Amino acid sequence: MIRLEKRPQPSRAWSLLTPLVAVIITMFAGGLLFAALGKNPFEAIRVIFYDPLFGEFAFYYRPQLLVKGGPLILIAIGLSLGFRAGIWNIGAEGQYIMGAICGAGAGLAFYPTESVLIFPLMVIAGALGGWAWAMIPAVLKVKFGTNEILVSLMLVYVAEQMLASMSLGLLKNPEGFGFPGSRNLQGYESAFNSELIAGTGMHWGVVAAFIAVILSYVLLNKHILGYNIRLTGEAPRAARFGGVNPTRLILFCLGISGMLAGLAGLFEVSGPAGQISIDFNVGYGFTAIIVAFLGRLHPVGILLAGLLMALTYIGGEIAQGTLSLPAAAIQVFQGMLLFFLLALDVLTNFRIRLAAKGAAA
Template sequence: MITLEKRPQPSKLWTAITPVLAVIATMIAGGFMFAILGKDPFEAIRTIFWDPLFNEQFAAFSRPQLLVKAAPLILIAIGLSVGFRAGVWNIGAEGQYIIGAICGAAVGLAFYPTESFFIFPLMVIAGALGGLAWAMIPGILKVKFHTNEILVSLLLVYVAEFILASMALGTLRNPEGNGFPGSRNLKEYPSAFNAELLPGSGAHWGVVAAIVAVIFAYVLFSKHMMGFHIRLAGQAPKAARFGGVEPARLILFCLGVSGMLAGMAGLFEVSGPAGQISIDFNVGYGFTAIIVAFLGRLNPFGILLAGLLMALTYIGGELASFMLGVPTAAIQAFQGMLLFFLLAVDVLTNYRIRFGKRGIA
C-alpha cells in the first residue's frame, strides 16, 4: 500500500525540485495530448521548448520576444506574490495593468508633440499610480467593509476593460486616425516610446524594472521586517496579531505593491511592444501572472525563472500552432497542465510517500 506521511518540516530539496518535476510531467502529458490530436509529440514539444531559442530560422525573432513577454509576467507576478504570501488574494492584476497603461499613455499623449526627457519617467509614475489607485478599491473596501478582495478585484477587471474600450473609442482616440479606434502610436513619439535598450535583445525598460522588482522582493522577504510580517500574516494570522502586525496596513501595502507593479507593466507594454491604447490591448498577462507566481513558488528568483518559462511556452505555442497546426486551445490546455501538475506534486514538499504494508504484526 502507498501512504502519504507528513514531514516534520517542509523539505527544502522538494521545494526546489517540484517545479522541474511539474515541467517534465507536463511535457509527458502534453505529449500524449498532442499525439491524440494527431501531431508528433516529440516534434511538438521540441517546437515549444527548443525552437524559439535555438532554431536557426526562428531564434533571431523569438529570442527577443522571450524578454518582451517575460517582463510583464515577472513584474506582475512579483507584485502578486507579495500579496499571496500574506493571504491577500489580488486576482485582478489584469485590471490594474489596463488602468496603469491608460493612465501612463494618457500622460504621454497629453504632452504630444512636446519632446523632453522627463515625459517617459512621468508616464511610468502615472502608470504606477493608476494601477495603485485601481488596487486600492478592493483594498479600502476590504479594510472598511470586510468585502472579499478576490471578487472585487476580479470584477474590476471587467470594469477596466470597458474603460479601455471607451478610451480607445473616445477620449484617447487618435485625432489623425481617420476614425479608427485606438490612440496615437507611441512608437512614433520618441519622448514617450519605451524603446529597446540593446538592439535585437528585446530588453526595454520593463525588463529593467522586472529585474529591479525581483531584487526588491528578495530584500523585502529575506531582510525586511515588512516581508517578515507578510509571511507571518499568511502562515499564522493569530501569531501575526501577537507580533503586532496591523492587518489593515498590511492589506493596503500588499494590494498597493501588486497594483503599482501591474500598472507599471501595463505602461511599459503600451509604450513599447503594443505602442498604442486599443480595444484589445490586454492579452491576459494579469491572469497568466498568477500561474507564474505559483510556478515560481512565490519566491522572487523562482518567479524570474517561471516567467521566462511561461513566456517560452507562449512563443513556442505560437510557433507550434503556426508550424504544426496545433490548435491554440491545446496550447492553453498545455499551460494549464503546468499549474495542475505543480499543485499535484506540491504535496511532496510537506509529505513523503511510503511504500509497504500497514497492519498488525
C-alpha cells in the same frame, strides 16, 4: 496502498525540485494532449521548448523571451507578496490595463511636445493607475470585509470596458482614419519605451522587472515588513500577536501588486504594443498568477518561471503557426503546468509512503 506522512520539517529539496518535475510531467501530459489532437507530440514539444531558443528563427524569437517575460515577472513579483500573506489579488489584468491607460494618457496629453520628463511622468502615472485600481478591492476589504478575490477579478472586466471606451473615445487617434486605438507611442520619441540594447528585447520594463526581483528578495529576507508578510501567511493569529496590523498589510500588498501591474501595463503600451487598443491586454495579469506559483512565490523562482512561461507563449505561437495547433490547446498546456505544480506541492510537506501490509513505517 499509498499514504502521506507529514514531514517534521518542510523539505527544501522538494520545494526546489517540484517545479522541475511539474514541467516534465506537463511535457508528458501535454504530449498526450497533442497526440490526441492528431499532432506528433515530440515535434510539438520541440517546437514549443526548443525552436524559440535554438531553432532556425531563434534570432527573432530570443528577444521575445524578455519582451514577454518582463511584464510576467513584474506582475508576478507584486502578486507573490500578497499571496505570501494570504491576500489574493486575482485582478492584476485589470490593474495592468489601468496602468497602461493612465500612463499612455499622461504621455499623449503632451503630444507632440518633446521632453525628457514625459517618460518618467508616464511611469509615475502608470504606477498610480494600477495602484488606484487595486485600492478599490483593498479599501472595500478593509472597510466592509468584502472578498478581495471576487472584487479584484470583477474589476478586470470593468477595466476591459474602460479600455474599449478609451480606444474608441477619449484616447482615439485623431489622425487614425476612424480606426479604434490611440496614437502609436512608438512614433512619439519622448514617450517611446524603446529597446535599450538592440536585438535583446531589453526595455525599461525588463529593467524594472529585474529591480523588482532584487527589491522583493531583500524585502522578504532582510526586512521586517517582508517577515510580517510571511508571518501573516503562515500563521495569521501569531502575526496579530506579533503586532502586525492586518489593515496596513492588506493596503500595502494590494497596493504594491497593483502598482507593479500598472507599471507592466505602462511599459507594454509605451514599448512593444505601442498603442492603446481594444485588444491591448493579452492575459499577462492572469498568467502571472501561474508564474508566481510556478516560482514558489520566491523572487528568483519567479524570475525563472517568468522566462519559462514566456517560452511557452512564444513556442505556443509558433506551434499555432507551423503545426496549426489551436490556441486553446496551448492554454490548456499552460494550465496543466499550474495544476501539476500545485498537485506536486504536497511533496514539500508530506512524504509518500508505499505500504504493503502494515502501516506507516
